[in-house]
Amino acid sequence: MNDPLFPRWLEQIKAVGGCSHPVYLSGSTTTRNAVTGEVISSYSTATEPGERLAVRCRNRRASVCAPCSRLHAGDTFHLVRAGLSGGKSVPDAVRERPRLFVTLTAPSFGPVHRATGNGGPCRPRRDAPVCEHGRPLGCGRAHAEDDCQVGRPLCADCYDYADQVLWHAHAGRLWDRFTTAVRRHIASAGGLPRSRLGEYLVVAFAKVAEFQRRAAVHFHAVVRLDGPDGPGSAPATWATEELLLDAVCHAVASSFVTPPESDAYGTERLGWGAQYDARPIRSFADDDALPDDAVAAYVAKYVSKSAAETAAGLDYRVTGLDDIHAAVVSDHVRAVMGTCWRLGGLAELEHLRLRTWAHSLGYRGHILTKSRRYSTTYAALRADRADHLRGDTEAVDGPDVVTESAWRYVGSGHTPGAAQLAAGIAEDLAQARESAREAMADWGREL
Structure with missing residues (x-):
């Protein structure tokens, strides 16, 4: 291209990793010394191509943006791993805490x-x-x-689609009841009222939602016991791994939620499926336990999967039955979405917003959630990466430093030609990472 700003545009697209659907911002930021008024640093998009700056879309789904989903999966790995092995502001002592990898499933809605x-x-x-x-x-x-x-389903007419949609809509509340039941059981075993458990220990967790082939969601979770001051402190000596296993088993059996009454279905209570699993986590694998890195990698791989890969519905919202009928999904998934739309029209279920969430089969939760003190956050990981890419040696911060910013959204996405160039950049970066990974593996084997 003859455009003199084309090299700078390439730099922007490389900086966002070849993002498939970048967001464009226009504006400026200026950092000053509040006392002297001296400008410490400044930036403006006035000299950029199109007077705008490209930033990542940050979509987690590989079907929407492979470069951003790969980055999100990596962040998830480090977030979960930090809560298991330490690092990222989490002390290494978490390796010594009672830890379980728990899988909770939905009940049966009919044979499949x-x-x-x-x-x-x-x-x-x-x-x-x-x-x-x-x-x-x-x-x-x-x-x-x-x-x-x-x-x-073996028979779609026998399958209880209403139950499945209601279960998805209440899965978040059911998880909350589960964690409450775990804490209550541990407090009871220690001879404590539930209100005083925080004086002896804290239950920390991180969970990811995964859709099974039957289009029913289930959860994989890391559950950890810390002391009252968080991951840097040890829980009470009576709070053992065996007690945590018992608490999980009890909570699975006793947790349930009650949906609103309606003539459209006969469901009276919603609980967990009979199939669940709870296994200890160790720094090194043994016959009955899982290793730290394997658990983190297992959780991370699910956050970037598309809806089509996991029978989770669609990657976009639907606005009516015509969208559902036209969707490229199986008849089974289409029936679940259709049930969401039908039940979403009931006054007694209006608060569940089932039509808004029909594309995700009624499930309204985030793909990954965690307790506040489990480990670091996505925002902290992104900030650390940004500092690393800028090469900052000293943070420009302090009581005498003031930063003024003014940004606005001006567009998103690529033109057809730019999309091909961005895809090529993303492929080159992926190949470079793979080559570096192979080189590190060869170097390790030589050692």
Whole structure:
């Protein structure tokens, strides 16, 4: 290109990692000495291409923006790992705390086809029974993991779609009831009232939501016991790993929420599924425990998956039944979204905003949540990365320093030609990272 500002545009796109849908801002920032009025530093987009600056879209889904999703997954890994191994302002002493990796599932809403890695039948039945709609209640086929039938109901008319949507809509409250029940059980075991538990220990956690092939959400969580002063202090000696395991088991069985009464469904209470798992976390793996890094990597890989990869609905909101009918999803996922839309029209469920969240099958929670003192935050990780990229040796901060900023949104996305260039930049950066990773692996083997 002959545009003299084209090299600077390339620098911007490289700086945002080849982001697929960058956000453009226009404005300026000036840092002054409040006493003398001296300008310490200043920046303005007046000399930038188009008088604007590109920043990352920060979308976590790989289907929307692969470069930003990769960065988000990396941040998630470090956020979870810091709460397990220390670092990022978290003391290394967290390795010595009672820690569990817990998986909580949704209950059954009806039999679905399942993958059979051993080559056996999906749902063998000797007498070949049928449901009230005349469909078989068994399946003699052997499904591979990538079989499109996996996760779909044996009979869609028997499947309780209303229950699934209600469960998704109340999953956040159910998790809150679960953590409360864990704390209550631990306090009871220590002979304490629930209100005094904070004097002896704190229950910290980080959880990620994952959609199963049956389009039902379930949670993977790291649960850790700290002392009353947070991760730098030890919990009471009677708060052991065994006690935490008992508390989780008790909380799974006793936690439930009650949905609003309605003639549109018969659900009276919503609880966890019968299948759950709780395993200790160790610095090094053994027969019954999981290693720190493996847990962090397992959690991180799910935050960047697209809705299509995990039967989680759509990556965008829908505005009506026409959008749902036109969506490129399975009939099963379409039925869940349609149920969201139908139930969302009920006055007694208006507060759940099911139509707003129909694209995510009624689930309204964030993909990852954590307790305040579990570890660092995404904002802190982004700030550290920005400081590193700027190469700051001394932070410009203090009582005598004043920063004035004025920014406004001016657009987003690429033109078709720019999108191809950005994709090429993103691919080059990905290949460079892979080459560096291989070089580090070879160097490690040589040692």
